[in-house]
Amino acid sequence: MPEPLSTESTAFRSALDVIRGVEPRVADAIGQEVEDQRASLKLIASENYASPAVLLAMGNWFSDKYAEGTIGRRFYAGCRNVDTVESLAAEHAKELFGARHAYVQPHSGIDANLVAFWAVLAARVEAPALQRAGARQVNDLSEKDWAELRRELGNQRMLGMSLDAGGHLTHGFRPNISGKMFDQRSYGTDPATGLLDYDALRATAREFKPLIIVAGYSAYPRLVNFRIMREIADEVGATLMVDMAHFAGLVAGKVLTGDFDPVPHAQIVTTTTHKSLRGPRGGMVLCDDSLVEQVDRGCPMVLGGPLPHVMAAKAVALAEARQPSFQDYAQRIVDNSRALADGLMRRGATLVTGGTDNHLNLIDVATSYGLTGRQAESALLDSGVVTNRNAIPQDPNGAWYTSGIRIGTPALTTRGLGTGEMDEIAALIDRVLTSAEAGTTSKGAPSKAQHVLDEKVADEVSRRAAELLDGFPLYPGIDLS
Numbered sequence: 272m273p274e275p276l277s278t279e280s281t282a283f284r285s286a287l288d289v290i291r292g293v294e295p296r297v298a299d300a301i302g303q304e305v306e307d308q309r310a311s312l313k314l315i316a317s318e319n320y321a322s323p324a325v326l327l328a329m330g331n332w333f334s335d336k337y338a339e340g341t342i343g344r345r346f347y348a349g350c351r352n353v354d355t356v357e358s359l360a361a362e363h364a365k366e367l368f369g370a371r372h373a374y375v376q377p378h379s380g381i382d383a384n385l386v387a388f389w390a391v392l393a394a395r396v397e398a399p400a401l402q403r404a405g406a407r408q409v410n411d412l413s414e415k416d417w418a419e420l421r422r423e424l425g426n427q428r429m430l431g432m433s434l435d436a437g438g439h440l441t442h443g444f445r446p447n448i449s450g451k452m453f454d455q456r457s458y459g460t461d462p463a464t465g466l467l468d469y470d471a472l473r474a475t476a477r478e479f480k481p482l483i484i485v486a487g488y489s490a491y492p493r494l495v496n497f498r499i500m501r502e503i504a505d506e507v508g509a510t511l512m513v514d515m516a517h518f519a520g521l522v523a524g525k526v527l528t529g530d531f532d533p534v535p536h537a538q539i540v541t542t543t544t545h546k547s548l549r550g551p552r553g554g555m556v557l558c559d560d561s562l563v564e565q566v567d568r569g570c571p572m573v574l575g576g577p578l579p580h581v582m583a584a585k586a587v588a589l590a591e592a593r594q595p596s597f598q599d600y601a602q603r604i605v606d607n608s609r610a611l612a613d614g615l616m617r618r619g620a621t622l623v624t625g626g627t628d629n630h631l632n633l634i635d636v637a638t639s640y641g642l643t644g645r646q647a648e649s650a651l652l653d654s655g656v657v658t659n660r661n662a663i664p665q666d667p668n669g670a671w672y673t674s675g676i677r678i679g680t681p682a683l684t685t686r687g688l689g690t691g692e693m694d695e696i697a698a699l700i701d702r703v704l705t706s707a708e709a710g711t712t713s714k715g716a717p718s719k720a721q722h723v724l725d726e727k728v729a730d731e732v733s734r735r736a737a738e739l740l741d742g743f744p745l746y747p748g749i750d751l752s
């Protein structure tokens with residue numbers, strides 16, 4: 272007798288059948304996506320695998336509902352069920368992170384950061400201007416006062432971590448809207464150690480006097496001391512904002528505590544919900560009492576209608592993150608990351624900062640293997656290992672070709688791989704990168720993009736990577752065949 276289908280298999284099969292009835296190519300692409308994800312050794316530090324409950328919470332009638340406003344105060348009628356899921360998500364977030372307030376509407380990390388920037392601008396620039404003019408709200412200002420306020424809003428300063436030290440584009444860099452809004456200056460890392468240089472940061476803050484200091488990163492493999500960051504912010508009259516998009520799962524899982532937990536130290540904390548936190552694709556803002564009113568004005572200040580189906584999935588993911596097993600998961604992410612670092616360094620690789628304290632490592636592939644990040648990324652991809660290239664501090668190859676490969680462990684840890692497997696993955700990475708060589712352009716000139724890799728090495732590593740993954744099936748309870 273065939274085994275009965277699991278509830279999850281039935282749910283996803285039925286959903287795909289319904290979709291196939293309308294546009295079979297979409298159903299096929301969804302099916303192919305899960306197959307591709309099952310087959311790839313994913314070391315992308317910002318990706319993960321959401322649970323079936325999180326995925327299913329997104330595919331339903333909440334998608335149809337407009338709910339601009341906040342819980343209990345909407346611009347649209349009929350929002351009681353949205354109120355329920357938004358309240359649940361916010362309550363779970365508050366409990367999980369020990370935050371005074373949580374705003375779960377942002378659609379993504381960049382939206383969460385925009386809400387945070389404008390909340391601070393509203394509190395620290397707009398509110399005093401309204402008071403000076405004796406106005407209750409912006410619509411009450413004269414044309415002259417409004418023009419003056421707009422000039423003031425557009426003339427504020429932000430201090431953020433430099434991109435090559437691991438900061439993010441949304442922290443005030445020119446290609447992003449944050450760089451067009453703020454006069455930005457960066458802080459970086461000590462060239463000798465690769466570690467954040469708090470003394471230099473303090474000196475820059477004293478001189479530059481920013482309105483906002485942004486902490487947080489997407490490619491820094493070490494801890495950040497948020498107590499010191501807050502001290503510096505207080506000293507210069509800045510608001511401390513922490514973007515914990517990458518490491519929210521480690522905060523939720525109580526791996527980052529005390530000085531390294533941003534929530535008790537920063538006035539405002541933003542995050543994505545889909546990276547180490549393992550929820551749906553989305554964003555969130557946490558804040559202390561001083562910014563609640565302004566953060567809750569995220570819609571209509573920055574956002575339009577929230578995505579209630581995604582807020583439902585956030586509530587499910589946050590409930591999952593409150594389970595004791597999530598703390599075990601978060602610890603295993605870091606154990607795996609350290610095992611990967613040890614395995615790589617034992618084989619001679621140079622890591623930025625000489626190791627890791629979190630979920631990611633940054634391999635200096637130029638020093639270690641004479642490759643650009645672009646060449647290393649492609650050689651690894653040919654061998655079934657999915658990573659991404661990343662700049663390293665003072666990168667000689669610039670932000671496009673780069674000299675670094677960023678590798679993270681949240682996704683493989685979700686699959687159940689442990690420290691033994693990480694050592695083997697370090698061996699596979701080292702094997703590919705010692706075998707790969709820089710290639711040439713079609714005209715025979717040296718190329719920073721092309722690489723040469725013996726096909727036998729690529730095949731051998733791909734085969735071993737596939738064998739490793741076979742031992743740790745992704746979504747073992749879901750059979751779509």
Ligand SMILES: Cc1ncc(COP(=O)(O)O)c(C=O)c1O
Pocket residue numbers: 317378379380381382384439441487488489514515516517543553554
């Ligand atoms: C630190 C940080 N902030 C913000 C973002 C932006 O998140 P999203 O892609 O959801 O807009 C990212 C994404 O890479 C990030 O790493």
